[in-house]
Amino acid sequence: MLGNEAKTITPFESKVWLSSPTMHGDELKYVTEAYETNWMSTVGKNINEVESLAAKKVGCKYAVALSAGTAALHMAVKLAGVKPGDKVFCSDMTFAATVNPITYEGGVPVFVDTEYDTWNMDPVALERAFELYPDVRLIVAAHLYGTPGKIDEIKAVADKHGAKIIEDAAESLGASYKGKQTGTFGDFNAISFNGNKIITGSAGGMFLTDSEEDANKVRKWSTQARENAPWYQHEEVGYNYRMSNVIAGVVRGQFPYLEEHIAQKKAIYERYREGLKDLPVSMNPFDAANSVPNFWLSCMIIEPDAMCRQVRGEQEVLFIPEHGKSCPTEILDAIASINAEGRPIWKPMHMQPIYRMNGFVTREGNGRAKTNAYISGGAVGQDGRPLDVGMDIFHRGLCLPSDNKMTAEQQDVIIRVIRGCFE
Numbered sequence: 001m002l003g004n005e006a007k008t009i010t011p012f013e014s015k016v017w018l019s020s021p022t023m024h025g026d027e028l029k030y031v032t033e034a035y036e037t038n039w040m041s042t043v044g045k046n047i048n049e050v051e052s053l054a055a056k057k058v059g060c061k062y063a064v065a066l067s068a069g070t071a072a073l074h075m076a077v078k079l080a081g082v083k084p085g086d087k088v089f090c091s092d093m094t095f096a097a098t099v100n101p102i103t104y105e106g107g108v109p110v111f112v113d114t115e116y117d118t119w120n121m122d123p124v125a126l127e128r129a130f131e132l133y134p135d136v137r138l139i140v141a142a143h144l145y146g147t148p149g150k151i152d153e154i155k156a157v158a159d160k161h162g163a164k165i166i167e168d169a170a171e172s173l174g175a176s177y178k179g180k181q182t183g184t185f186g187d188f189n190a191i192s193f194n195g196n197k198i199i200t201g202s203a204g205g206m207f208l209t210d211s212e213e214d215a216n217k218v219r220k221w222s223t224q225a226r227e228n229a230p231w232y233q234h235e236e237v238g239y240n241y242r243m244s245n246v247i248a249g250v251v252r253g254q255f256p257y258l259e260e261h262i263a264q265k266k267a268i269y270e271r272y273r274e275g276l277k278d279l280p281v282s283m284n285p286f287d288a289a290n291s292v293p294n295f296w297l298s299c300m301i302i303e304p305d306a307m308c309r310q311v312r313g314e315q316e317v318l319f320i321p322e323h324g325k326s327c328p329t330e331i332l333d334a335i336a337s338i339n340a341e342g343r344p345i346w347k348p349m350h351m352q353p354i355y356r357m358n359g360f361v362t363r364e365g366n367g368r369a370k371t372n373a374y375i376s377g378g379a380v381g382q383d384g385r386p387l388d389v390g391m392d393i394f395h396r397g398l399c400l401p402s403d404n405k406m407t408a409e410q411q412d413v414i415i416r417v418i419r420g421c422f423e
């Protein structure tokens with residue numbers, strides 16, 4: 001079933017992606033340099049350069065280049081001292097890599113509901129979580145889609161309860177809050193250079209810190225935890241998590257273009273906002289007074305009254321088209337039919353089968369019973385809406401094609417197709 005517009009439009013000849021790598025030429029120069037000087041290893045000039053570029057950009061003392069953002073988060077969880085059975089408060093509406101490293105260490109993620117102002121961890125629900133789980137001493141908070149969360153409020157709650165913060169800035173490199181870059185607010189911080197991020201190495205990530213001791217530990221653990229001895233000597237478990245000097249060459253070539261990518265992403269966001277402004281929808285929100293997002297992904301959310309019926313199971317989805325109304329599924333289908341890529345909002349962790357036994361805290365308190373009732377088809381809120389914020393945004397929201405190589409003309413066509421879904 002397609003919106004009226006989509007039926008009459010010739011699909012784009014080459015696909016418009018959600019967010020794909022954008023290379024500029026310098027990447028190849030640094031990769032070739034690694035090849036020609038034979039530093040085809042996890043040691044070399046590119047690694048040293050990207051570490052200093054990242055530390056300088058975000059404004060921290062040390063950056064340790066790793067194989068992935070997930071590896072950086074794992075190292076952060078180790079540094080925070082998570083032991084089997086320890087509960088950890090986590091962002092709920094995020095990518096699974098934010099929380100899986102807790103599970104690697106035997107920790108138990110407890111999910112904290114989302115707020116509507118920035119689509120990130122709700123500090124009110126976080127305070128509630130400490131009432132229910134007073135022993136927790138660690139929080140993992142992500143900045144979804146490049147939009148900084150309510151950092152001051154989250155930090156105030158953390159300080160009050162003596163908890164440390166792991167900041168997952170994987171999606172938000174270059175975004176700032178009250179003039180400071182994300183990736184500097186946590187006790188332990190991670191960024192990512194995965195292929196779809198604002199700048200990329202094709203893969204890669206970094207651990208960021210002001211602590212020399214922590215940086216040294218991550219350097220050691222990520223290179224198999226070798227002791228200072230003439231032979232391979234080990235006192236601790238190690239990991240093969242260091243960044244390759246080839247990958248670092250790509251990241252090095254990308255860094256000078258971070259601001260350009262952000263400007264392009266911002267223009268995309270603003271063009272959508274303008275083009276959709278008289279529809280019953282809004283864009284993913286941010287706190288304009290205190291933060292500057294990197295606009296990594298443009299998203300939209302449909303007003304409750306303008307939603308046609310949409311039901312999602314664990315693997316499949318159904319919707320009933322209706323005049324003047326639409327839903328994420330209808331819009332994503334229409335966008336796909338013209339050869340462009342959108343995506344549902346990241347499905348909240350508390351709704352994921354793998355974490356269905358884990359705690360989940362909303363402003364009202366324990367949200368777990370309601371979630372399970374909803375998932376089994378029993379409970380919905382007023383006018384058929386889901387019962388918690390994360391579920392609601394997942395139900396009504398979607399990620400729009402946000403590739404920085406998309407032309408204004410292509411974006412106008414996408415906007416027309418979205419408009420057609422509401423006819």
Ligand SMILES: *Cc1c(COP(=O)(O)O)cnc(C)c1O
Binds near residue numbers: 097142170
């Ligand atoms: C991409 C991403 C990660 C993981 O980064 P990788 O480099 O892919 O391992 C972690 N958290 C969030 C929120 C992400 O979007």
